[in-house]
Amino acid sequence: MARSDRLFRLLQLMRQMRPPVTAARLAEATEVSLRSLYRDIDSLRAAGARIEGERGYGYRLVEDGSLPPQAFTRSEIEAIVLGLGEVRAMGDPAMVAAAEAVLSKVAATLPDDREQQLLHAISHVYRPHRRMQTSPFLDVVRDACWSEHALDIVYADKDGTTSQRTVHPLALVYTDRALTMLAWCCLRADYRMFRLERLQRVERGSHSFRPKRVALLREYIGRLEGRGG
Structure with a gap:
């Protein structure tokens, strides 16, 4: 995996995993040594990502320099959550993973109060069964x-x-x-x-x-x- 791709994947993991995330977990997920992981963390910080934590305690992505801050109203946040909820309910595995990635990226760009509204929205999609059959093709x-x-x-x-x-x-x-x-x-x-x-x-x-x-x-x-x- 190219280093640029690995750094992108590392950012995405830090957006999705519940903080604090240990260096060992991140190194395992990105398939690198701890030494390489520490260098990658330093590179992300140098590029503008605000990452709290240190070796031995775990890390938390506080501010993501790769994504510009977003300003959404509360209603717009509800629409995002509902729309991505429908995508996750469709039964298409690739789109389920993509919807979860989008949600984590949007959350990383929001101020703290709006991020809490996104993560704890009052509107949800509930479908006990997949909407459609998937296909191996x-x-x-x-x-x-x-x-x-x-x-x-x-x-x-x-x-x-x-x-x-x-x-x-x-x-x-x-x-x-x-x-x-x-x-x-x-x-x-x-x-x-x-x-x-x-x-x-x-x-x-x-x-x-x-x-x-x-x-x-x-x-x-x-x-x-x-x-x-």
Whole structure:
């Protein structure tokens, strides 16, 4: 791991872990020696991070110089907590981790009174069950959307009939009960929706469709909105 990446990870760990965090825990989490960890702490302090504590007692990130201070109203803080709570309830592991990271980063930029409002907000999301089924192919589909690369898939329709297709994945849509991929289907030469739990096999295709994703998605959304009208 590059040192810059390690320092970023160290900052993130200090935002998330309950203080004071011992040097031993931080060294284990960043996979470095205690000596290297102490040097990393000194580097973060030199870069502007206000870190209280010392060797043998543990550390606490008081002020994060890498993030500018933020001014949110109490209602805006409630909206952040609710929005991230919905993301955590969706059942997408990558987005759950991302939501938790965002919450810790926002908390690190707030004054003490606003930070307490964020951590002890009066509004919460409670969903005893995941909103949708996850898929072993979710990370592959997400990466293909970002990289604008075709996917070769085997898909089962609602009756269980399977077909092989090459698709250009455009976006992921989270509904109340399903996670759906919006895509251009090369087999049908048209736009299609594919529910991720019905994907039987997904492999990276042979070609890229860069830089067409944004234009294709805009056209597809336009069709859907026109149909809804």
